[in-house]
Amino acid sequence: MSDAKRPEENTPRGTRPVMPPGAKPAMPPKARPAMPPGAKPAMPPRARPAMPPGTSPTGDGKPRLTRKDFASDQDVRWCPGCGDYAILATVQRLLPDLGVPRENIVFISGIGCSSRFPYYMNTYGMHSIHGRAPAIATGLKASRPELDVWIITGDGDALSIGGNHLIHILRRNLNVQILLFNNQIYGLTKGQYSPTSEEGKVTKSSPYGSIDHPFNPVALALGADATFVARSMDRDTKHLQEMLRRAHDHRGAAFVEIYQNCNIFNDGAFFQFTERDTKPHRTLFLEHGKPLVFDEGRKGIRLDGLQPEVIDLTDDRWSVDDCLVYDETNRELAHLMARIFFHPELPQPFGVFYREKRPTYEDLLHHQIAEVTARKGKGDLQTLLRSGDTWVIEPEPAEVTP
Amino acid sequence: MAVFEKPVEVLPEATVLFAGDSGDGMQLTGMQFARATALARNDLATLPDFPAEIRAPAGTTYGVSGYQLHFGSVPIRTPGDAVDMLVAMNPAALKVHLPRVRRGGTLLINVNAFDRRGLELARYETNPLEDGSLEGYQVIPIELTRLTRETLADSGLDKKEIDRCKNMFALGLVLWLYSRPLEPVEQWLAQKFASRPKIRDANLKVLHKGYHYGETHELFAVRYEVRPAHLEPGLYRAIRGVEALALGLIAASHQSGLPLFYGSYPITPASDLLHELSRHKNFGVMTFQAEDEIAAVGAALGASFGGALGVTATSGPGLSLKSETIGLAVMTELPLVVIDLQRGGPSTGLPTKTEQSDLLFALYGRHGEAPLPVLAASSPGDCFYAAYEACRIAVRYMTPVILLADGYLANGAEPWRVPDVASLPPFEVRFATEPNFHQNGEARFLPYRRDPETLARAWARPGTPGLEHRVGGLEKEDETGNVSYDPANHQRMVKLRAEKVARVAREIPPTEIFGDPEGDVLLIGWGSTRGAIEAAVEHLRDRGLRVGSIHLRYLNPLPPDLPEIFDRYHHLVVPELNNGQLVRVLRDAYLRPFVPLNKIQGLPFQAREIETFITELTQA
Numbered sequence A: 001m002s003d004a005k006r007p008e009e010n011t012p013r014g015t016r017p018v019m020p021p022g023a024k025p026a027m028p029p030k031a032r033p034a035m036p037p038g039a040k041p042a043m044p045p046r047a048r049p050a051m052p053p054g055t056s057p058t059g060d061g062k063p064r065l066t067r068k069d070f071a072s073d074q075d076v077r078w079c080p081g082c083g084d085y086a087i088l089a090t091v092q093r094l095l096p097d098l099g100v101p102r103e104n105i106v107f108i109s110g111i112g113c114s115s116r117f118p119y120y121m122n123t124y125g126m127h128s129i130h131g132r133a134p135a136i137a138t139g140l141k142a143s144r145p146e147l148d149v150w151i152i153t154g155d156g157d158a159l160s161i162g163g164n165h166l167i168h169i170l171r172r173n174l175n176v177q178i179l180l181f182n183n184q185i186y187g188l189t190k191g192q193y194s195p196t197s198e199e200g201k202v203t204k205s206s207p208y209g210s211i212d213h214p215f216n217p218v219a220l221a222l223g224a225d226a227t228f229v230a231r232s233m234d235r236d237t238k239h240l241q242e243m244l245r246r247a248h249d250h251r252g253a254a255f256v257e258i259y260q261n262c263n264i265f266n267d268g269a270f271f272q273f274t275e276r277d278t279k280p281h282r283t284l285f286l287e288h289g290k291p292l293v294f295d296e297g298r299k300g301i302r303l304d305g306l307q308p309e310v311i312d313l314t315d316d317r318w319s320v321d322d323c324l325v326y327d328e329t330n331r332e333l334a335h336l337m338a339r340i341f342f343h344p345e346l347p348q349p350f351g352v353f354y355r356e357k358r359p360t361y362e363d364l365l366h367h368q369i370a371e372v373t374a375r376k377g378k379g380d381l382q383t384l385l386r387s388g389d390t391w392v393i394e395p396e397p398a399e400v401t402p
Numbered sequence B: 001m002a003v004f005e006k007p008v009e010v011l012p013e014a015t016v017l018f019a020g021d022s023g024d025g026m027q028l029t030g031m032q033f034a035r036a037t038a039l040a041r042n043d044l045a046t047l048p049d050f051p052a053e054i055r056a057p058a059g060t061t062y063g064v065s066g067y068q069l070h071f072g073s074v075p076i077r078t079p080g081d082a083v084d085m086l087v088a089m090n091p092a093a094l095k096v097h098l099p100r101v102r103r104g105g106t107l108l109i110n111v112n113a114f115d116r117r118g119l120e121l122a123r124y125e126t127n128p129l130e131d132g133s134l135e136g137y138q139v140i141p142i143e144l145t146r147l148t149r150e151t152l153a154d155s156g157l158d159k160k161e162i163d164r165c166k167n168m169f170a171l172g173l174v175l176w177l178y179s180r181p182l183e184p185v186e187q188w189l190a191q192k193f194a195s196r197p198k199i200r201d202a203n204l205k206v207l208h209k210g211y212h213y214g215e216t217h218e219l220f221a222v223r224y225e226v227r228p229a230h231l232e233p234g235l236y237r238a239i240r241g242v243e244a245l246a247l248g249l250i251a252a253s254h255q256s257g258l259p260l261f262y263g264s265y266p267i268t269p270a271s272d273l274l275h276e277l278s279r280h281k282n283f284g285v286m287t288f289q290a291e292d293e294i295a296a297v298g299a300a301l302g303a304s305f306g307g308a309l310g311v312t313a314t315s316g317p318g319l320s321l322k323s324e325t326i327g328l329a330v331m332t333e334l335p336l337v338v339i340d341l342q343r344g345g346p347s348t349g350l351p352t353k354t355e356q357s358d359l360l361f362a363l364y365g366r367h368g369e370a371p372l373p374v375l376a377a378s379s380p381g382d383c384f385y386a387a388y389e390a391c392r393i394a395v396r397y398m399t400p401v402i403l404l405a406d407g408y409l410a411n412g413a414e415p416w417r418v419p420d421v422a423s424l425p426p427f428e429v430r431f432a433t434e435p436n437f438h439q440n441g442e443a444r445f446l447p448y449r450r451d452p453e454t455l456a457r458a459w460a461r462p463g464t465p466g467l468e469h470r471v472g473g474l475e476k477e478d479e480t481g482n483v484s485y486d487p488a489n490h491q492r493m494v495k496l497r498a499e500k501v502a503r504v505a506r507e508i509p510p511t512e513i514f515g516d517p518e519g520d521v522l523l524i525g526w527g528s529t530r531g532a533i534e535a536a537v538e539h540l541r542d543r544g545l546r547v548g549s550i551h552l553r554y555l556n557p558l559p560p561d562l563p564e565i566f567d568r569y570h571h572l573v574v575p576e577l578n579n580g581q582l583v584r585v586l587r588d589a590y591l592r593p594f595v596p597l598n599k600i601q602g603l604p605f606q607a608r609e610i611e612t613f614i615t616e617l618t619q620a
């Protein structure tokens, strides 16, 4: 959001193509039933402990915080109708539930409409510079592991200028939550195509259509060895809240791509997934240990070799038992699902694609410090200054002056 | 073997230069000689000079690596203008460094390397050992390669391993020549090759061989002795600039109680600071090798936001990358120390050569009105105090600080009097823990409320209940820190930030003058040129000129007492290893006819270059 006056929208509402121009043709249909899906799903993620209403989940007897306690006194200045509002509300509603003392929560963002987010949160926060939030958060989290650090970033912020920092925070696995508000456009700079914009997109900086091939953020995060990768959307706040909660529960870098509507410069970019008419048959909600079904149980996904295909569960040929049972700890399945990307025939997956346990960077860092300290003893400054080859210069005999 | 005593000639000072192929181990050889010299209590200064390529083609002039060392019983201020003894391991080393040797100086030459191929690689058309071009020098030809091979004939090492030991022959011989004991080197070898006894023994054997060679060979009629220097009493150690920087940062962390977070991305010559600090984890030092310089400074700033001492260091191109984040630190008013080990620029420039060409960038290299304190270190040992002071200022004024050092300081070494921890300047930190604003019975925390004396804003660490607040790069409203586009507020904030930095001047101690407190010429220097400038001042005064010099630790703000000092001299000369940067700053600040003296060759000043300039200036 940059000023009150908004230029004309670039694309008509609700008439978006189902796939990005230039997307690969669909896979050939196959009839043979697939092998039963390989890996047996691991334990489902832990359930939250039930909390007596009105008390803090920390159990310290302090009055329970509410959504309001997390709203700062600053006016929210996004355009009316912007998807960012729903995400903000979802986060503010979720935080009281998480049981983290408010003073331990920090939001770090880069630059963009989405990155204004920290100003609206009554927590600690930093609205930093374009693309660098992961770097700043890394220093903060590494030096203060007890803080609960959330990174707010946009598709331009995280994937253009900050692409390098994003992949490195993921591989290092700092225990932070990364919320990527993907609106497939540069909002704050008023509507240029972004690294997630589809090929052929007409924007102010691409009047003849963008020739850039877009990133698939989920696949990118998996490629960077992220330990938690999920996708959600602004218009399904229930699902979004669940994804954010799971991201928070995860110990490690939790990457959540959130489809966010920019109603000013890219309205309807995700309508096929978010609107009532098309959502059921265009989306697939991944759930750990559950068969992949969609369209209100009418359709399922099975694997034909390595190819996912849609099966019709309404006729006698297929049943739920033929569907792929999702296992969010299976890297290969995660990659398969991530590759279903604006596919004309396959529904777009949402949910937790992948999670794994891996030591966090800050744990390793402090563990190493503790280990070296245990081995060498706590450093003594004066001893350190005197270390190495030393020699003593004795005072010279006083000179005799006549 | 019969050992007969040779006469010893006492010298007040000497300059030795070890030079060879970058694979010949000349840096190690030089460092070991420096160590032995320091242990012999000489004052000393060193100048390593190595090629940019890790392993340039053997035998070429651009693959020559050198280590120059100036030591004496008198005060030593520079690595030496003219070399008394050059140890040349091959023709290329002779070719590159002969111009540095004084007429009548000694050339200790490995003649085995002067075969046709060696001469060709160094592009010698005729053999300098035979064509008379070394007349006027004292040439000591030694079959270093052959003698080393002979010594190690039955060592069981292969030829390559044997040849790699020949630097120890040279070292042993030079140690003998300057009457230095072998023990320090022996100990070092024993430690370094503890796990490879065969290599250790071979090196020791060759070292001794070189030493005995001096003792027994008739080529050497005399040996030299440089007596201990008159140094301030105390405990000393030899210290390199990077070591001193690391110690200064650790000391600052220790004295302030702030954990040290050091973010860095490898770059010559700043990498050594990362190497150094990463060894000291038992001081709680967090080192973070980032994905680039932007992440390095970003992480440091993030750590500062969390209440740590956030530090980053870099060189040349890396400073350019950090610029935007430093601006963010100016706006968020968080402490941050950025150490720039300057090197020849622009761009990749001369990565292994020294230069003072980042001063204007440090002062002005940010968009917007973004002043910050800039400090400079003036000697390897001074790096300790400069780093400590940079941290102290950063925290006290809640501001990023740039500390300028350079490749010469980082790699150079000098004897350093170890300070008492108790004697370090106090370094107190006060985090905000309570709301700082009360109105109508309501208590609030205003993150941009300032200390009336320093104008530093309050520093509240995340985790402090009730002080939740947001900072960021958008202009801040005075006191509240809320985003503000108000025109008058912006002007007020720009002025406030500038005034805060200007107030650092109140703490700057009176400027010390070296040499004459008034007279013909005042030399105004900063950074690593101190030794050369002060050596020149001494020599010029010996010749009857009335010359003084001052050396600036604070480049922004400048010390308040400069104008009255300027008044006392006829000429004001500004020597710098750049194309004239401080001189512009001074002209702008004081509107006086400062005279630039610039050297831009990737090398430090020689005192005589400054002397010549001043002599000509005063005669004109």
Ligand SMILES: Cc1ncc(C[n+]2csc(CCOP(=O)(O)OP(=O)(O)O)c2C)c(N)n1
Binding pocket: A001, A111, A112, A113, A114, A115, A130, A153, A154, A155, A156, A157, A158, A181, A183, A185, A186, A187, A188, A189, A194
């Ligand atoms: C170094 C730098 N370059 C460019 C900009 C201008 N800029 C601000 S936001 C932005 C893009 C934001 O896009 P995105 O991250 O998708 O966020 P959105 O506004 O869409 O939420 C750009 C290019 C900047 N602030 N800083």
Ligand code: SF4
Binding pocket: A001, A002, A077, A078, A079, A081, A082, A083, A084, A113, A114, A183, A187, A188, A261, A262, A263, A264, A265
């Ligand atoms: S993302 Fe789009 S709708 Fe939202 S604030 Fe920015 S310009 Fe407005």
Ligand SMILES: [Mg+2]
Binding pocket: A112, A154, A155, A156, A181, A182, A183, A184, A185, A186, A187, A194
């Ligand atoms: Mg965007």
